[in-house]
């Protein structure tokens with residue numbers, strides 16, 4: 001096992017790697033480009049077992065959730081604060097077909113543990129005007145406060161290892177050409193000459209942050225958009241969309257208006273909009289991570305593609321990746337960068 005390593009990229013992927021190296025007793029440096037509009041500052045951290053219009057069970061979910069619980073519990077013990085919590089999640093079933101689909105999923109063995117009962121909107125908290133009459137209760141939903149967790153991890157690691165923020169991106173070749181180096185750079189393509197990063201797409205999302213003192217703090221609701229808690233008391237996250245051809249990661253006026261309109265029709269209680277934020281998610285075409293060693297320079301390791309589900313994918317992906325790097329275990333083809341070569 002290497003006694004020293006480097007991580008480039010200070011988002012959630014970098015934070016998961018930092019904890020893994022820390023627990024393995026490997027000393028490391030951690031470097032990050034200070035960029036406000038990164039996915040880890042914007043993501044809601046919803047861990048949702050049931051996704052898409054067909055309410056399918058999210059890929060590898062039982063395994064991902066178990067590893068996420070173990071990982072965040074261990075990190076939280078060292079940090080002394082909780083960032084990962086179980087949440088109530090209700091999603092709108094907009095018509096009879098949705099209700100039938102929900103019913104059908106509740107009969108399937110794989111999805112059964114995650115499909116709760118259907119409830120009338122009248123029995124849900126009265127902070128919203130619900131346009132759907134029926135909602136499905138999602139079981140085993142969780143939430144990671146990504147930005148707060150990543151910041152706390154950075155602060156913690158800075159007290160133990162050499163961590164630095166720079167204005168410009170760090171090029172790998174100049175700094176660490178002979179040591180074990182992890183590139184956890186999210187949707188930036190600076191090292192596209194080394195890895196097939198054309199397969200890491202920039203899927204932009206816009207989000208409004210609101211202050212609303214009367215929404216229950218453990219409740220997540222999805223009716224077209226999600227409204228979910230943030231790590232700040234009385235503050236909620238409202239979003240998001242998936243924009244595939246955005247020309248910039250700056251907040252979009254058009255999306256801001258759509259989200260405002262959504263709030264105006266949905267909110268029954270007082271609220272004020274306090275921020276409009278946005279970022280690119282690092283997504284792949286099959287919605288799975290892209291990780292592995294460079295084919296010729298094996299000490300150079302890619303950890304990317306956490307996409308729309310970083311909170312659940314990060315812990316298991318980094319565990320699997322480090323077992324590959326340190327113990328020569330095979331990487332599952334599903335997440336290996338070799339599937340794109």
Ligand SMILES: Cc1cc2nc3c(=O)[nH]c(=O)nc-3n(C[C@H](O)[C@H](O)[C@H](O)COP(=O)(O)OP(=O)(O)OC[C@H]3O[C@@H](n4cnc5c(N)ncnc54)[C@H](O)[C@@H]3O)c2cc1C
Pocket residue numbers: 008009010011012013014031032033034035038039040041042043044045046047146168169170171184185186187188190204205206207239240278279280281282304305306307308309310311312
């Ligand atoms: C709108 C939105 C909603 C989301 N909602 C959810 C959700 O509900 N649930 C969920 O699980 N996930 C969600 N996500 C996704 C989640 O945020 C991401 O999967 C995760 O944060 C990606 O982390 P990352 O470290 O790969 O990338 P990033 O957060 O982008 O971090 C990469 C870091 O590397 C730095 N960097 C890049 N290149 C270099 C370089 N050469 N040198 C130095 N530093 C470099 C960047 O500046 C950045 O700080 C959402 C994302 C968005 C945008």
